[in-house]
Amino acid sequence: MKNILFLLEYDFKNFMRYKWWIAMLISMNLADLFVMALVVTRMVSFDYFRFFSPGVTVTALFASAFMIGREINWEVRRSFAHYLLSLPIKRWELVAGRTLAGGLRGILYSFPLLLTTFALLGFPAPHEFLLIVGALFLLATGTAGLSIAIAASTRSFEKFVTARGVLYYMLFFCSTVFYPLDSILSVLPQPLALFAQLNPLSAGADLIRALLFAYPTSTLPSLFELLRNLLAFSAVFTFGGSFAYIKILEAK
Amino acid sequence: MTKLWLVVERDVRMFLRYRFILIMRAMWFAVQISLFGLVVSSMIKAEVHNIVGSYFNYYAAGVGIMMLYSTAMFIGYDIFEEAEHGIIEYLLSLPISRKELVLGRAIGGGIRSFVYIGPMLAIVLFMIGVIHPLNFLVAFASLFLFAFGVSGFSITLASAIKSHDKYDIFMGMFNAFVVRLSTAMYPKAFMPDLYANLAQLNPITFASDIFRWGAGLESVLTTSPFIAVIGLFVFFFTFTFLGVTIYERRIEGGGWE
Numbered sequence: 001m002k003n004i005l006f007l008l009e010y011d012f013k014n015f016m017r018y019k020w021w022i023a024m025l026i027s028m029n030l031a032d033l034f035v036m037a038l039v040v041t042r043m044v045s046f047d048y049f050r051f052f053s054p055g056v057t058v059t060a061l062f063a064s065a066f067m068i069g070r071e072i073n074w075e076v077r078r079s080f081a082h083y084l085l086s087l088p089i090k091r092w093e094l095v096a097g098r099t100l101a102g103g104l105r106g107i108l109y110s111f112p113l114l115l116t117t118f119a120l121l122g123f124p125a126p127h128e129f130l131l132i133v134g135a136l137f138l139l140a141t142g143t144a145g146l147s148i149a150i151a152a153s154t155r156s157f158e159k160f161v162t163a164r165g166v167l168y169y170m171l172f173f174c175s176t177v178f179y180p181l182d183s184i185l186s187v188l189p190q191p192l193a194l195f196a197q198l199n200p201l202s203a204g205a206d207l208i209r210a211l212l213f214a215y216p217t218s219t220l221p222s223l224f225e226l227l228r229n230l231l232a233f234s235a236v237f238t239f240g241g242s243f244a245y246i247k248i249l250e251a252k
Numbered sequence: 253m254t255k256l257w258l259v260v261e262r263d264v265r266m267f268l269r270y271r272f273i274l275i276m277r278a279m280w281f282a283v284q285i286s287l288f289g290l291v292v293s294s295m296i297k298a299e300v301h302n303i304v305g306s307y308f309n310y311y312a313a314g315v316g317i318m319m320l321y322s323t324a325m326f327i328g329y330d331i332f333e334e335a336e337h338g339i340i341e342y343l344l345s346l347p348i349s350r351k352e353l354v355l356g357r358a359i360g361g362g363i364r365s366f367v368y369i370g371p372m373l374a375i376v377l378f379m380i381g382v383i384h385p386l387n388f389l390v391a392f393a394s395l396f397l398f399a400f401g402v403s404g405f406s407i408t409l410a411s412a413i414k415s416h417d418k419y420d421i422f423m424g425m426f427n428a429f430v431v432r433l434s435t436a437m438y439p440k441a442f443m444p445d446l447y448a449n450l451a452q453l454n455p456i457t458f459a460s461d462i463f464r465w466g467a468g469l470e471s472v473l474t475t476s477p478f479i480a481v482i483g484l485f486v487f488f489f490t491f492t493f494l495g496v497t498i499y500e501r502r503i504e505g506g507g508w509e
Contacts, residue, residue: 020417024424031428035447039432042442043307044295158272165276173287179295187294188287 003089007097008104014071015105022064022109029060029113046180053120054208055177057113058139058201062171065106065140066164068098069147072245073160076152081249091250095148095242102144107137114208121212128211135230139204142234145241152248170195176202181220197221200233255348259356260363266330267364273326274368277319281372284315304439305469309380313467314436316376317395317460319369321431324399325423327361328406332416340503354407354499358492361403362396376467383468387477391466394481397488398459404491411495411502436460440474458483 015022037052075081084094114136118124124132150163174196176184184196196202203226210223221229268274293308304310334340343353382388406423413419431437433447434456440448451457452475462480475483 020421021424024421024428027425028428031432035429035432036437039438039443039447040292043297043300043438045297162272162276165279169279169283173283178288179291183291183295187291192287 003093004097004100007089007094008101011068011071011098011101011105012108015067015108018067025060025063025109026112029056032056033116050121050213051180051209052178053117054212055205057110057117057208058136058204059172059177060113061106061110061136061140061204062143062201063168064109065102065143066147066168068102068105068144069151069160069164071151072098072148073151073154073157076249077155077157081152085249091246095246098148098245099141099144099238099242102147103137103141106140106143107133110136110140117208117212124211132208132211135204135207135227138230138234139200142200142230142237145234145237145239147241149237149241149244152245171199171201175199175205177205181206198229200230203227203229203233256352256356256359259348259353260360263327263330263357263360264364264367267326267368270326277323277368278372281315281319284318285312285375289315300439300442303441309469310439310464311437312376312379313464313469314460316369316373317398317456317463318431318436319372320365320395320399320459321402321456322427323365323368324361324402325406325427326365327357327403328410328419328423331357331407331410332419335414336416344503350500350503351496354496355492357407358400358404358495361406362399362401365399365403366396380467380469382466384466387468388466390477390481391462394462394484395459397481397484398455401455401484401488401491404488404493404495408491408495408498411499414502430454431456434460435474455484455487458487 033049033053033056037049037056040052041048072081075084085091087094089097114132123129146167147164150167151160154160154163172178174184174188174192176196176199181197181202185193188196203221206220207223207226207230210220210226289308289311293306293311296307300307331340334343348356377388409422410419413422433450434454435451436456440451440457443451458475458480461475462477462484465477465480
């Protein structure tokens with residue numbers, strides 16, 4: 001347990017080195033919310049600003065949780081991973097620590113945006129708050145696991161960045177982060193609409209919406225279904241990603 | 253002139269090395285059009301369609317301009333790459349004047365953006381259709397001014413800041429707001445007054461509006477073509493020649509971070 005705490009400390013210190021990058025990310029999120037969403041609200045027949053606010057929290061969480069992959073890819077390229085493997089830390093502690101750190105960094109980064117969302121939409125009851133944070137934690141650790149698996153599987157930074165780009169575009173834009181499921185179902189082909197329904201970012205954003213305000217859609221999955229989707233995503237990618245990470249490191 | 257052309261040619265060639273970034277940008281374009289543009293269009297009130305015609309066409313034209321902007325901006329990153337690898341000193345040792353060097357770079361940055369986004373603009377035009385070819389030619393020429401101006405702006409900033417990290421951060425924050433505070437994504441009629449006033453002075457607004465005018469989307473015009481062309485010319489002139497002056501003064505003496 002102590003070793004996992006060391007790894008958490010190590011990864012949080014690394015995260016703080018990116019403080020300017022984080023400031024840049026925050027400004028992009030704020031521009032999306034306070035410029036783009038405010039204008040779009042005047043162009044659609046529902047309160048887009050309220051709708052989008054949970055969406056921007058989830059995208060911020062995803063982007064910051066995914067950042068651990070950038071560091072892991074650097075470690076693989078510079079053979080720093082050999083040093084990590086030589087430390088008196090068990091393999092499972094190493095993967096658990098890194099994945100947990102990636103997830104917690106995501107939560108930490110998105111927390112101010114989550115509070116902004118609460119300030120705009122109203123504060124949830126304590127049990128709802130815990131449910132939201134728990135759901136976001138599942139999303140963040142799953143994202144970190146996914147990112148770690150991709151990062152460890154290639155020594156090429158370009159390939160990592162390209163894979164990250166494809167994932168970002170598909171997960172962000174084929175989800176209910178930017179638009180309600182009704183609109184997606186009415187326009188996109190069935191496979192893409194299904195992808196949007198199962199997308200973990202959709203589950204995260206819709207869960208916050210469902211708990212904070214009457215979400216304007218007739219096709220919203222139940223809370224149980226949203227949590228189930230998040231749990232499945234988190235389980236597959238936290239454990240799958242961790243397993244892949246350690247196997248790939250040992251093989252290199 | 254030959255020396256100027258050599259600088260332009262070098263920058264165009266260098267750009268083709270960034271194949272992963274080019275692939276990513278092309279994917280961003282495809283996603284913006286086929287997912288975001290399509291779904292958001294379906295959400296838009298009839299009132300908006302009455303003003304802008306098809307919002308999808310409106311947005312597709314804006315995405316083309318956003319691509320042109322971000323691609324032309326890229327030259328600033330090249331300058332830092334060169335500083336990091338000591339290539340700036342090599343460039344300074346060449347029998348090319350500083351003016352030719354920076355002018356060549358601004359033009360090269362603009363041309364390579366056009367080479368890259370040409371097929372994407374063609375797709376956008378295929379979707380929208382071109383009604384007035386003459387208007388389109390005027391618009392196309394104005395977009396060259398825009399692309400050269402953006403490259404000049406990027407060079408000016410890179411030379412003035414001289415720090416890769418600070419430049420990267422500043423550009424990230426700046427781009428986040430400058431693109432959203434323009435008519436690239438939505439018409440001025442739906443912006444709050446403050447945003448609309450800022451958008452009115454934004455070169456991306458000039459470029460988006462003149463491109464839509466050239467493509468025959470006159471119904472959505474918020475800036476007169478004359479004002480847009482003048483605005484783009486002033487933008488081009490300011491940043492190309494400001495870029496020349498600052499680049500000339502700052503390029504020597506090291507200090508790149």
